[in-house]
Amino acid sequence: MSPKIRIKLPKLTFWRAVLLVLWVLAAYVAVIRFTKGLGAVTNLRDDFPWGLWIGFDVLCGVALAAGGFTIAALVYIFDIGKKYHSITRPTVLTAFLGYLLVIAALMFDLGRPWNIWHPLVMWNHHSVMFEVAWCVMLYTTVLALEFSPVVFEKFGWHLPLKLVRSFMLVFVVAGVLLSTLHQSSLGSLYLILPEKMHPLWYSPLLPVLFFISAVGVGLAMTIFESFLSHRAFRKELELDVLVGLARGVILVEVIYLTVRFLDMINRHVLGYAFQFTREAALFWLEILLMAVIPIVIFSIPKLVVKRNWLFYGAVANVLGLVMNRLNVSITSLERWAGPYFPKWQEIVVTAALVATGFAVFGWVAKNFPIFESPVPEEPEPEAAGSEAPTYA
Amino acid sequence: MVAIFVVLTIIVFLTIDAILQKREAKRLALAGVPQGAAPRLPKVRVVKGLFYAPNHLWMKVLANGQAKLGVDDFAVKLLGRIDAIETVEPGTYVKKGQPIAWLKQGKRRLALRAPVSGRVTQVNRSLLENPEQIKENPYTRGWLVSIEPEDLGETAPKLLIAERAVRWLRREGQRLREFLGETLAARPDVGLTMADGGVPAEGVLSYLDDQAWRECEARFFSMYETE
Structure with a gap:
């Protein structure tokens, strides 16, 4: 019997068409960028060297990948309920893809990307960039190891699977440590700009604020991602799990608001928030989206159990975090360096990277067991008991 | 900005x-496709002391040399709803690979083929009258027929037991996902049911059309089909 080989082209949907267009445009931009340099495809300049690629792709990308370490820490280290186990794999996958895309974005943004390996051998202990580089490298490796059981299960490689599982706790602890360092050190990058940044965003506590907000958005991203998986893959929405995460968001955002406002009061800069300026408007919008709206939605018992409202709360938190990172990296510097708006080429590369992330997530979800396996790791005790079944 | x-x-x-x-x-x-989230497929139960055939029939060899046959939990969960069960009559001689029982869902029938040749000695009348029993425990009250096997010594070593059976069932779960994802995702009537893979729903077969049913039967339940 000859085996049937079927080659099926995927159906061209709206999003696939968008992805294709973005890939073609991004490929064109990549050619220009790597042949003619950053100046040919970006609006970056000497007094504004970091734009959309760092502000969104790196700062937001890393923060939105924080679900990987928050959920892993909840499940493996703090052991807060086994119910979160089912969301560990998709969350780790989201984080892993997030970091890979951050690296891809860095390859576009670095002036000389071929020197990206330098921090490996040229150690500069005094540089925050050195810490960021090492954390990204190590944490991406840890995420690959955390995700590897999915691949080993798929191909039935039992020995490496056993080996990786036996070291899982070590990887998780390493991941949590590295993420803590990394999330905060991205905030530390801006500590050298106290005179250039707007007082509403500059703070010596930037590393702490970056870390707290990353933990919050890690939980919100997990709700967001679960909702999209539910719609796309018809995966059951585990409301009890998501409500638990939403409660976590309330706690984290209350801590965030407290730290941020106490810090502003302490530094006597709260007055800037009440001036009639563009910065003040953006500041309040950021606070509203990142903290106030999620806290309100998730605190109302009638709303938090409704999946649509859970989604709106999570989206608000994600959008607020995006605003925060872009306000820190771009808005706060515009007063000193003049306005910056990305060229279409910058926007296309960013959009293509995000779209690639969604596409790869879909492909992995389709081909690997990232949602709970229908067959247990061990048979259920009552069925696998030593007693042979009796028959009528 | x-x-x-x-x-x-x-x-x-x-x-x-x-x-x-x-x-x-x-x-x-x-188009009449069921909406909303499909229920999650519960974990498939496995009894390690039984032999499992690749077409999802289990076999328990009794002390008197006879064997009881039934369908495994994977198949039960795959179908979800079982409206009726039919078996061959006692005294019928079946060759390995011939249908020995049928699970019915509406107008559809899923043939279960004998993993071993022999004469059927007994059928589970209680199950035929109450087909829902099979869902409670397909390994105890859900047995289908008793058979007097004739080539057991040759057949039994080829069946799966204990850890091998557990591993095989895990792979079957993965194979099911692949089947649903690769074969059916492109079809508009199944797209939402199992859009791009994910967790199979309990009773996922009831969501699919006749063609997908036949294909699933061919891939998962026809390993003993005779020419």
Whole structure:
């Protein structure tokens, strides 16, 4: 019997068409960028060297990948309920893809990307960039190891699977440590700009604020991602799990608001928030989206159990975090360096990277067991008991 | 303004996606495809002391040399709803690979083929009268027929038992996902049911059309089909 080989082209949907267009445009931009340099495809300049690629792709990308370490820490280290186990794999996958895309974005943004390996051998202990580089490298490796059981299960490689599982706790602890360092050190990058940044965003506590907000958005991203998986893959929405995460968001955002406002009061800069300026408007919008709206939605018992409202709360938190990172990296510097708006080429590369992330997530979800396996790791005790079944 | 631009872009994309999903759901609802989240497929039960055939029949060899046959939990969960069960009559001689029982769901029938040749000595009348019993425990009250096997010494070593059976069932779960994802995802009537893989639903076969049913039967239940 000859085996049937079927080659099926995927159906061209709206999003696939968008992805294709973005890939073609991004490929064109990549050619220009790597042949003619950053100046040919970006609006970056000497007094504004970091734009959309760092502000969104790196700062937001890393923060939105924080679900990987928050959920892993909840499940493996703090052991807060086994119910979160089912969301560990998709969350780790989201984080892993997030970091890979951050690296891809860095390859576009670095002036000389071929020197990206330098921090490996040229150690500069005094540089925050050195810490960021090492954390990204190590944490991406840890995420690959955390995700590897999915691949080993798929191909039935039992020995490496056993080996990786036996070291899982070590990887998780390493991941949590590295993420803590990394999330905060991205905030530390801006500590050298106290005179250039707007007082509403500059703070010596930037590393702490970056870390707290990353933990919050890690939980919100997990709700967001679960909702999209539910719609796309018809995966059951585990409301009890998501409500638990939403409660976590309330706690984290209350801590965030407290730290941020106490810090502003302490530094006597709260007055800037009440001036009639563009910065003040953006500041309040950021606070509203990142903290106030999620806290309100998730605190109302009638709303938090409704999946649509859970989604709106999570989206608000994600959008607020995006605003925060872009306000820190771009808005706060515009007063000193003049306005910056990305060229279409910058926007296309960013959009293509995000779209690639969604596409790869879909492909992995389709081909690997990232949602709970229908067959247990061990048979259920009552069925696998030593007693042979009796028959009528 | 970059922050506002990025946030608005994300909102626009999410809105477009929500509109597209709504339109797709409406289209599928008109096509009569069940809506809403499919229930999660519960864990498949395995009894390690039984022999399992690749077409999802289990076999228990009794002390008197006879064997009881039944269908495994994977098949039960795959079908979800079982309206009726039919078996061959006692005294019938079946060759390995011939149908020995049928699980019925509406007008559809899933043939279960004997993993071993022999004469059927007994059928589980209680199960035929109450087919729902099979869902409670397919390994105890859910047995189908008793058979006097004739080539057991040759057949039994080829069947799966204990850890091998557990591993095989795990792989079957993966194979099911692949089957649903690769074969059916492109079809508009199944797209939402199992769009791009994910967790199979309990009773996923009831969501699929006749062609997919036949294909699933061929891939998972016909390993002993005779020419």
